[in-house]
Ligand SMILES: [Zn+2]
Ligand SMILES: [Zn+2]
Ligand SMILES: [Zn+2]
């Protein structure tokens with residue numbers, strides 16, 4: 001933001017185009033007075049960037065790369081996270097959602113993103129459970145019950161498309177219903193509430209502060225994504241239930257920002273208190289799939305089917321995993337579900353930008369073999385200018401279109417960077433050069449062993465000593 005601002009003012013001098021001169025003049029004066037910029041002034045549109053004809057192509061490709069890269073800069077500190085989560089998603093279905101400031105309407109957009117959220121949540125947290133609650137007509141309505149099957153939630157949310165948003169939202173009623181849904185969840189998992197809130201008011205039957213206090217007593221954390229403006233009670237709610245941290249309350253600036261902030265809640269939260277992180281044993285069953293000659297009823301839905309899984313303790317048939325055995329209450333999962341939750345605990349390091357001087361080392365992406373742009377002549381001569389160039393890129397994009405893994409030092413393109421950090425969760429360089437890096441390989445093997453052995457442990461084993469100690473997990 002700051003970059004584009006200074007660029008803009010610089011160009012507003014003598015040779016600004018006539019058509020713009022009025023506007024830029026005003027802006028220049030405003031900047032001269034050094035008045036602090038309001039939030040709404042910082043919204044950046046593509047046409048504000050001042051594209052010039054000669055470098056329009058490179059600017060566009062830079063913008064595309066920046067967009068891809070922006071999602072990647074995640075916190076890479078290995079922290080203890082609660083990977084068994086219980087979450088209630090609260091949707092605002094009140095009349096405030098009929099606004100069209102988000103296209104097509106707040107209502108339809110938030111339903112669509114809620115479905116995306118459900119799918120992404122179970123993709124990232126396959127051994128977790130969630131429920132969906134709506135706020136409409138001053139009451140809370142149950143949309144889907146606590147469960148681990150994404151399709152039931154998505155179907156329930158999609159049914160809402162037929163209705164219109166109506167009435168007032170009641171934050172207190174919805175929170176009380178969420179508290180009820182989370183009340184019986186086991187203590188080894190997290191308890192979370194995520195709210196999509198479009199209204200600027202709440203019609204509550206009682207004192208909401210009492211509800212907030214009971215949420216704290218029940219160890220429930222609340223995250224809110226607002227669609228209109230900041231609401232004091234939402235901020236208060238987030239601050240109190242997250243031990244003073246308000247970072248999980250955001251107001252969406254536009255559609256993309258809304259989606260980004262909502263999907264942020266799919267990453268498991270950091271374990272905060274010592275008590276929560278105390279190791280405990282959790283019983284889990286790993287049933288294998290059976291195929292029967294004749295159809296029989298499953299215990300979970302009472303539906304006839306010919307296949308399923310038999311509970312490893314009591315032999316009850318269930319039709320899908322993960323689930324809790326309806327007869328004996330044992331958690332039944334597949335080992336692949338555990339493996340999928342695992343990458344949150346040891347995130348892949350962020351890859352670094354590569355300067356032109358260093359870029360000479362590679363001509364192709366190590367992973368997909370696509371060609372990199374050749375270094376410009378200036379960079380080859382080791383001029384001080386070329387040395388300075390990477391530092392100038394204030395954004396996260398690399399000037400040489402190369403990204404380097406800090407461990408193996410290989411260069412990758414931005415697409416591989418995105419793919420490895422969002423889907424693969426491994427570095428192709430580190431994996432294929434395993435033999436040449438003995439220190440890390442042993443650690444990798446140890447991790448793999450921990451994963452296969454520690455399958456039944458709820459909280460993960462503490463990560464191997466990494467440079468930053470897990471102390472920075474304290475949120476203030
Ligand atoms: Zn079933
Ligand atoms: Zn059972
Ligand atoms: Zn590549």
Ligand SMILES: [Zn+2]
Nearest residue numbers: 405408427430
């Ligand atoms: Zn690597």
